[in-house]
Amino acid sequence: MDIIKINDNISLRYIRMDKLKTTSIAVFIHRPLKKDEASYNALLPLVLKSGTELCPDRAAVARYLDNLYGATMGATTIKCGEDHVIYFDAETISDRYAPEGEPLTADLLKLLMSALFAPKTENGAFDEKTVELEKKNAIDKIAAFMNDKRQYAADRCRQETARGTDFAISRLGDADIIKNITSRSLYDYYRRIMTSSVIDIYICGDTDIKAAEAAVKEYTDGLSFTAADIPKTEIITRKYGELHEVTEEMDVAQGKLAIGFITNVKPTDADYPALIVMNSVFGAGAHSKLFNNVREKLSLAYYAGSQLERYKGMIIVNAGIEFKNFQKAYDETLVQLEEIKKGNISEHEFTSSIVAIVNNYRSFLDDQRALATTSLMNRVAGRDKTIDEMIESIEKVTPEDVTAVANKLQLDTSYFLTGKGAE
Amino acid sequence: MELDFRKSEKTGEEMYSGTHSSGLKIYIVPKPEYSGSYAIFGTNYGSVESDFVVPGESEVTHVPDGIAHYLEHKMFDQPDGSNVFDKFAKYGGSANAFTSFNVTAYLFSATSNFEENLATLLDYVQSPYYTDETVQKEQGIIGQEIRMYDDNPGWQLFFNYIGCLYNSHPVKKEIAGTVESISHITPEYLYKCYTTFYNLSNMALVIVGNVDVDSAMKVIEEGIKKNEPFTEPIGRVHPDEAEHIAKQRSEKKMAVAAPMFMLGWKDNDVNKSGAELLKKNLEITILLKMLFGKGSKIYKKLYDAGLINNTFSTDYTMQPDYGFTSLDGESNDPEQVFEAILDAVDKVKEKGLSEDEFELAKKVAWGKYIRSHNDIENYAVTFLQLQFMGIDYFDYYDVYKTVAFEDVKRRFDEHFRRENAALSVIRPL
Numbered sequence: 001m002d003i004i005k006i007n008d009n010i011s012l013r014y015i016r017m018d019k020l021k022t023t024s025i026a027v028f029i030h031r032p033l034k035k036d037e038a039s040y041n042a043l044l045p046l047v048l049k050s051g052t053e054l055c056p057d058r059a060a061v062a063r064y065l066d067n068l069y070g071a072t073m074g075a076t077t078i079k080c081g082e083d084h085v086i087y088f089d090a091e092t093i094s095d096r097y098a099p100e101g102e103p104l105t106a107d108l109l110k111l112l113m114s115a116l117f118a119p120k121t122e123n124g125a126f127d128e129k130t131v132e133l134e135k136k137n138a139i140d141k142i143a144a145f146m147n148d149k150r151q152y153a154a155d156r157c158r159q160e161t162a163r164g165t166d167f168a169i170s171r172l173g174d175a176d177i178i179k180n181i182t183s184r185s186l187y188d189y190y191r192r193i194m195t196s197s198v199i200d201i202y203i204c205g206d207t208d209i210k211a212a213e214a215a216v217k218e219y220t221d222g223l224s225f226t227a228a229d230i231p232k233t234e235i236i237t238r239k240y241g242e243l244h245e246v247t248e249e250m251d252v253a254q255g256k257l258a259i260g261f262i263t264n265v266k267p268t269d270a271d272y273p274a275l276i277v278m279n280s281v282f283g284a285g286a287h288s289k290l291f292n293n294v295r296e297k298l299s300l301a302y303y304a305g306s307q308l309e310r311y312k313g314m315i316i317v318n319a320g321i322e323f324k325n326f327q328k329a330y331d332e333t334l335v336q337l338e339e340i341k342k343g344n345i346s347e348h349e350f351t352s353s354i355v356a357i358v359n360n361y362r363s364f365l366d367d368q369r370a371l372a373t374t375s376l377m378n379r380v381a382g383r384d385k386t387i388d389e390m391i392e393s394i395e396k397v398t399p400e401d402v403t404a405v406a407n408k409l410q411l412d413t414s415y416f417l418t419g420k421g422a423e
Numbered sequence: 424m425e426l427d428f429r430k431s432e433k434t435g436e437e438m439y440s441g442t443h444s445s446g447l448k449i450y451i452v453p454k455p456e457y458s459g460s461y462a463i464f465g466t467n468y469g470s471v472e473s474d475f476v477v478p479g480e481s482e483v484t485h486v487p488d489g490i491a492h493y494l495e496h497k498m499f500d501q502p503d504g505s506n507v508f509d510k511f512a513k514y515g516g517s518a519n520a521f522t523s524f525n526v527t528a529y530l531f532s533a534t535s536n537f538e539e540n541l542a543t544l545l546d547y548v549q550s551p552y553y554t555d556e557t558v559q560k561e562q563g564i565i566g567q568e569i570r571m572y573d574d575n576p577g578w579q580l581f582f583n584y585i586g587c588l589y590n591s592h593p594v595k596k597e598i599a600g601t602v603e604s605i606s607h608i609t610p611e612y613l614y615k616c617y618t619t620f621y622n623l624s625n626m627a628l629v630i631v632g633n634v635d636v637d638s639a640m641k642v643i644e645e646g647i648k649k650n651e652p653f654t655e656p657i658g659r660v661h662p663d664e665a666e667h668i669a670k671q672r673s674e675k676k677m678a679v680a681a682p683m684f685m686l687g688w689k690d691n692d693v694n695k696s697g698a699e700l701l702k703k704n705l706e707i708t709i710l711l712k713m714l715f716g717k718g719s720k721i722y723k724k725l726y727d728a729g730l731i732n733n734t735f736s737t738d739y740t741m742q743p744d745y746g747f748t749s750l751d752g753e754s755n756d757p758e759q760v761f762e763a764i765l766d767a768v769d770k771v772k773e774k775g776l777s778e779d780e781f782e783l784a785k786k787v788a789w790g791k792y793i794r795s796h797n798d799i800e801n802y803a804v805t806f807l808q809l810q811f812m813g814i815d816y817f818d819y820y821d822v823y824k825t826v827a828f829e830d831v832k833r834r835f836d837e838h839f840r841r842e843n844a845a846l847s848v849i850r851p852l
Binding site: 251362 | 434454456457458459508509512513515516517518532533534535560561562563564565567568570571573574575576577677678679680681683712716717718719722723726727729732733734753783784786787788789790791793794796797798799852
């Protein structure tokens with residue numbers, strides 16, 4: 001990866017790769033996850049991609065992209081711990097596939113820079129109509145969060161486990177706060193953060209990086225920046241206490257069980273790779289204890305698995321079950337964790353976990369988006385490693401390491417999404 | 424066996440292909456610069472086949488709904504009691520399977536030991552083993568899979584929509600069946616379906632990624648078990664489907680935040696395959712972009728009026744014997760969206776389509792094709808599914824270049840008829 005420093009805050013990172021037929025550009029703007037700001041962060045990318053000096057409205061943006069053989073430009077936010085990242089993601093077929101020799105990547109970068117640094121404005125504010133429409137989109141998105149029950153339950157459990165910390169704040173923002181945002185307050189916020197946040201621009205594919213650098217500078221040279229840092233996240237530490245129990249009712253046919261554990265391991269700790277392997281043994285795939293016991297042995301669920309939230313130090317288990325099987329599935333989950341803690345890990349479970357993780361890391365090398373986001377996430381975690389280094393660290397893990405790290409796990413939260421009036 | 428070799432000038436892609444004496448069709452796309460490799464072994468058999476005539480028999484066999492999907496789950500049990508996932512895991516392969524309306528497929532991705540993984544794939548899919556006990560065990564797991572879909576509003580919206588379009592075509596049935604239908608599944612039914620639809624002449628193998636063609640072929644030749652290819656087609660018994668739609672509206676209440684809608688048109692220009700079907704697909708895809716894409720007048724009008732939000736999307740689903748367009752999203756007033764879209768289509772009928780917009784939408788289709796080569800998994804799955812429709816995705820350009828504005832105009836008149844349009848809605852409780 002070539003890193004070109006545009007200024008103290010902005011860097012251009014080029015991952016050269018010509019085996020794919022596309023070139024992708026990702027922009028990450030790092031903001032601290034805070035209650036008021038989160039709503040502005042959620043709304044801002046929707047407005048920025050809806051009108052720029054280059055393409056004044058959504059239809060013009062769409063036609064511009066269509067003309068680049070259906071190039072894409074999306075904008076959203078992601079949560080890397082308590083770093084609320086505004087994420088623009090654009091992709092085009094590479095110039096060598098342009099039937100008429102068009103400079104597709106340069107044209108796409110131009111649109112993206114225009115969206116970021118030259119949005120459509122009127123009298124020192126964003127276009128009011130656009131802001132109102134996108135407020136509706138942002139609020140609809142918050143409401144729609146409940147539609148996917150599986151994700152909803154896992155996310156609610158994550159929130160409950162991280163209770164009392166900023167991590168519990170939704171990346172989608174808060175509907176009441178969004179309602180009160182105006183085209184001017186959003187523009188003021190935009191002006192402030194664009195010159196006082198770390199901004200990473202990744203280009204992955206095949207392009208003239210010198211020309212790309214010039215294109216970025218064209219938009220940023222006139223601005224003055226205040227130096228910024230990437231927001232940092234502390235893992236949860238909590239004294240062993242009573243189980244935090246949450247039950248929610250909804251009109252559903254299937255119950256969703258989620259269990260939150262605190263890992264007490266930071267992504268920069270020496271035993272972090274062992275934690276990744278431990279999570280895989282526990283519940284990340286068809287080789288895992290949860291899959292083979294909760295699903296295959298007891299036939300309680302179609303899916304039963306675990307996910308690691310690295311920044312905040314949590315593991316969240318989730319499974320879709322009959323309401324009446326809550327206790328059975330809950331107990332079996334704890335039994336399986338106990339097995340790992342006792343060192344009862346089969347060779348198959350262990351090697352399959354290593355192999356699955358390594359396989360997954362290697363597959364990132366064929367995926368431009370995965371390369372950019374992996375690099376970003378490592379950066380945020382303060383663990384700047386290449387894919388090869390990540391693989392190496394996993395291959396060094398032993399079953400004893402897994403057992404040791406499992407013993408740091410602390411049961412914290414039990415979450416159950418159940419039916420209305422279900423027993 | 425000898426393989427044919429092709430190289431595309433437009434994309435730079437290479438492909439080896441051929442038909443084995445067992446009847447199995449084989450396609451290999453080597454990409455030596457990739458880290459990963461992917462193989463998919465599939466049968467042209469999915470949820471729509473509940474009634475069929477086995478080649479050589481005269482009676483129709485009737486089996487319970489959801490059996491293709493059930494069989495897919497049960498393929499992972501092996502005669503020697505071994506676990507298929509264990510074998511893949513040993514070689515670093517990540518295995519999976521899926522069942523759709525017309526295809527059941529078994530697949531793996533790997534970044535090492537490709538040959539060993541491929542041998543495992545070929546072996547287990549050719550080793551059926553069903554007992555009362557193992558079949559019984561799956562009822563609970565699939566029962567929970569069905570429950571999961573019961574709570575999935577997007578899935579319910581989709582099946583209610585197809586239920587509006589089709590009177591009797593089995594595409595309207597749930598892929599996994601119902602808790603009731605799967606309770607009738609027995610080992611005997613599973614073996615009957617297996618010996619019919621998993622005959623290698625009804626199957627194909629697609630391999631994409633970092634593979635050596637010669638060593639892959641050696642594994643394939645050794646891995647293919649004895650198989651007598653069918654000399655006549657499997658009788659797929661589907662009731663005759665009338666042209667009219669079953670009903671115009673469907674509505675259901677679920678735990679969702681805002682009303683969700685899916686609307687679109689039933690395709691009656693069916694019973695096509697191969698290049699003809701691909702051409703129809705291109706025409707309709709181009710039309711969806713021209714009429715309802717983010718740059719279109721209709722989209723802008725609905726969006727600016729707050730009637731749709733950025734969840735709105737369009738799609739075309741096709742098989743040789745059925746097809747439909749679908750437009751879906753969230754709206755506080757789905758009825759108004761439906762009416763506005765039908766009216767807007769009528770207006771286009773009066774004023775005509777724009778040739779400039781046609782050229783722009785056609786460009787987008789080309790970009791999408793180029794991009795589809797990036798992801799080895801998506802490419803292999805797309806290739807397999809199209810292969811079962813008689814479409815050669817490698818030769819896409821040959822069909823693409825023939826799509827003219829006149830074709831699209833004709834297709835517009837043929838497809839977007841008010842009487843073939845339906846609306847499915849999921850409303851909050």
